[in-house]
Every structure is written in structure tokens, then in C-alpha cells.
Amino acid sequence: MRHTFPRDTRFLPPVAVAARGIEIEDSTGKRYIDASGGAGVSCLGHGHPAIVEAIQRQAAQLAYAHTGFFTSTPAEALADHLIRFAPPGIDRVYFVGDGSEGVEAALKMARQYFLEIGEPERRRFISRRQSYHGNTLGALAVGGNRWRREPFQPLLMDVSLIAPCFPYRFKADEESESDYGERVAGELEAEILRLGPGSVAGFIAETVVGATAGCVPPVPGYFRRIREICDRYGVLLILDEVMCGMGRTGTLHACEQEGIAPDLMVVAKGLGGGYQPIGAVLVTARVYDAFAAGSGFFQHGHTYLAHPVACAAALAVQETLERDGLVARCRARGAALEAKLQERFGNHRHVGDIRGRGLFRAIELVADRASKAPFDPALRLHAAIKRAALERGLIVYPMGGTIDGRLGDHVLLAPPFIIEEHELDLVITRLGDAVDAAIAGIAR
Numbered sequence: 001m002r003h004t005f006p007r008d009t010r011f012l013p014p015v016a017v018a019a020r021g022i023e024i025e026d027s028t029g030k031r032y033i034d035a036s037g038g039a040g041v042s043c044l045g046h047g048h049p050a051i052v053e054a055i056q057r058q059a060a061q062l063a064y065a066h067t068g069f070f071t072s073t074p075a076e077a078l079a080d081h082l083i084r085f086a087p088p089g090i091d092r093v094y095f096v097g098d099g100s101e102g103v104e105a106a107l108k109m110a111r112q113y114f115l116e117i118g119e120p121e122r123r124r125f126i127s128r129r130q131s132y133h134g135n136t137l138g139a140l141a142v143g144g145n146r147w148r149r150e151p152f153q154p155l156l157m158d159v160s161l162i163a164p165c166f167p168y169r170f171k172a173d174e175e176s177e178s179d180y181g182e183r184v185a186g187e188l189e190a191e192i193l194r195l196g197p198g199s200v201a202g203f204i205a206e207t208v209v210g211a212t213a214g215c216v217p218p219v220p221g222y223f224r225r226i227r228e229i230c231d232r233y234g235v236l237l238i239l240d241e242v243m244c245g246m247g248r249t250g251t252l253h254a255c256e257q258e259g260i261a262p263d264l265m266v267v268a269k270g271l272g273g274g275y276q277p278i279g280a281v282l283v284t285a286r287v288y289d290a291f292a293a294g295s296g297f298f299q300h301g302h303t304y305l306a307h308p309v310a311c312a313a314a315l316a317v318q319e320t321l322e323r324d325g326l327v328a329r330c331r332a333r334g335a336a337l338e339a340k341l342q343e344r345f346g347n348h349r350h351v352g353d354i355r356g357r358g359l360f361r362a363i364e365l366v367a368d369r370a371s372k373a374p375f376d377p378a379l380r381l382h383a384a385i386k387r388a389a390l391e392r393g394l395i396v397y398p399m400g401g402t403i404d405g406r407l408g409d410h411v412l413l414a415p416p417f418i419i420e421e422h423e424l425d426l427v428i429t430r431l432g433d434a435v436d437a438a439i440a441g442i443a444r
Helices: 049-061 073-084 099-116 137-142 146-155 177-195 222-233 254-258 285-293 308-323 326-345 381-391 421-443
Strands: 016-020 023-026 031-034 090-096 124-128 160-162 200-206 236-240 264-267 279-284 351-357 360-365 397-400 409-413
Touching: 031 421, 049 308, 073 090, 073 308, 090 099, 090 285, 099 137, 099 200, 099 236, 099 264, 099 279, 099 285, 124 137, 124 177, 137 146, 160 177, 177 200, 177 222, 200 222, 222 236, 222 254, 279 285, 308 326, 326 351, 326 360, 326 421, 360 381, 360 421, 381 397, 381 409, 381 421, 409 421
Parallel strands: 124 160, 124 200, 200 236, 236 264
Antiparallel strands: 016 023, 023 031, 090 279, 264 279, 351 360, 360 409, 397 409
């Protein structure tokens, strides 16, 4: 009998016992290609010797030191490394345990920043529908995933949700991408004016939308317009790159491709590659200096902030990415993955869109390609695809509610950057078989 509390009490998951490269092995000896990196986490795959050695060495030297009393060598070295490659203006790093913690810290940091500079009335946050920013209460409140929010709605702070930048679903046929981007970015300005410009602390967005809508990149110019609006009204721009950042979309930070820099940015997943739990908030000098010149104290903290072993692991991951040119490799492998997805699914009668950047790709399933009509959500196609993929030794990341939290199904792929081209072929073959089997099964 098991005594763990699983995510889904109706599903008894296999027991993972070993992993190497892009594969995970369960207790029966069955192997699975980890084509989603878990949840977009495993950028280096599993069992990388340099990371394992760094963890062992640090654990033997200094396993833990509370940040109320000490900093540590790996935390300082990791911060220095991250700042070397950070977007313009970023000067400080606040380490946390994961992405949800990072978003929670960024929200509190934004609020306290305005207290420090004498604007205490700024307390409101704006986010986007069909976004996901984590599962702690603050992060959940700024998320736009209806299914995740609904049970806990009475506990959540009031947050404004504006339109996502999701052209496949919401761009009008007669609109250019530029016009569409201008229109949906304009909703931010309208909402700031409706709330009162002096009341808004921050706007938070995923640079490339992850799990909730399935690897949705912004249209060109969208984030430049968002940046302009935030600057005009003194609103902090918080970018959530927990899933899409740290090389996943083919540049170290996804916002590089948008030509902008945020005021605060949250990273996690690919920061430590799954070898240890870690996330970080990257902070501009302007925000940090307000704290330093004011109270001098960020009124926030957790026991395992800047954990030395986690920081040592993350530093080894980031040094490996740089040394081995793996971000460029991710970009090249991403182009190959896109080509293979187009070849297998480009004319599939039930695949409406293939999208993403780098090794961050998704297919959206539709009942009818011409009308883009989704499948009946009661069929739970995404869950059927997940089961069919697991049966075939493939781990992918399907989700439902792609369009509005209820309608739509997609499958997200985020394989390790070390994946070889012949392994991509295996992923596509198994995914194609899983999709076809799941659709056939729900049609019966």
C-alpha cells in the first residue's frame, strides 16, 4: 500500500527508479522518452555527471546555511553568472525554491517597491486570461487559468485579467498581426485607465505562454507596445519565464527575441534543470536601489532561499549550457522539431495549429480544421493522449481548456536540449500513434 498523496487519486502512476539522458525507467523496467522534460524542466536530461558531481561536492562541503545569517559561495557565484547574461538593467538576483515561490516574491517585491518610493496606493495587478503563474495563492490569483482558479476563488485577491496574445484563436481574419498585437496590448492601457493609473503596481505575463494555452508566442511588436504602456503609467513589467526561459525558446531569455527588458523576471525550471528545486527573481537596479535607499529590508522570506546545494546544481547547469553551446543547439533542434511536426501533423485533420519556439512546441487538437471547432471537453482528449503516449513509452504534456479554461486540447513538447535528431523521430512517431489512437478511442 502506498501512503503518498498523488495528484490524481484515480491514477496509480508508475514508480520511477532511474533515469539517464532523455529516458526515465520505471520499476518494471519500462523506459519512457521524456519529451516534455517533465514540465519543461529537464533541459540537460537526466544523470548528467557534471551536475551530479557538483551536488555531491557541495553537499559534503556545506549543505545548508540560513539566509538570515549567511550568504554562500554557490549563491554568489550563480548570481554573478546570471547577471552576466541578464537583460539590460537587471542587477540583482533573489533565489527561491521554485516558480510559484518566484512569482509570489515578485508580486510582494513590486508592492513593497511602491511603498519604498512613497506610492502606497499602488496595489493592483493586471494579468492575462489563459495564463499560468503558479499555484500559491498570490500566483494563482494573477493566473488566468479558470480550472485551476475556480475552487479557490474565494481566497484569491482581486486581479484584472485582459486578453491574451493568442492569434490562432483570437486574431480576426481581416487583422494583420501588427494590428492584432496593437489591439490586445491596448487592453492593458484601457484597464490601467479604468482602475486609475496611480493604483496599478504591475502587469505580469508569460513571454511565451506555457502549459495553459500551449507554447503561444506573442506576435511581433506586442511586448514592445506593452513595455511602452507600462513605462507611460509607471507600472512594473513582470515577465514570467519560469517555463519558457533559460534557453528553452532558443535564446537564454525569451524576452531577448522581443527586444525588451522587464523590471522583474521570474525564472525556474531550466535554471536548475530538475537536479534541485530552485527559482529566482531577476531584479533591476532601480527596484533594488529603492529598497536599499528605503527600509533596506524585503519583508519576505522562506527557509530554503538560496539553498547552497540547489545553487551549486544550478550553477553547474548554467555553466554546462554555456560551455557546450546548448542554447544554440536548442534553437537548431527546435527548428528540426518544428519541421518534423509539420511533416507528421501539418495535414492532420484534427491538428489545427503547430506553434512555439526552440524546443518549446505544441500542437492544438481540433474536431474540425476549417472552423477550428474544439472537441467536446467531456471527451477529455488530452487525457486520452497522455495515457496513449505513456503506453508507448513517451512522456508529453497535454492539457485541456486551451481556449478559455474549458474548451480545447493541446499537447506540449519540451524535450531536453541534448536530444538527438533520431530521438526526435522516435518522439514524433510515438506521438503520432498516440494522437491517432486516442482520437479513435473517443470516437467509438
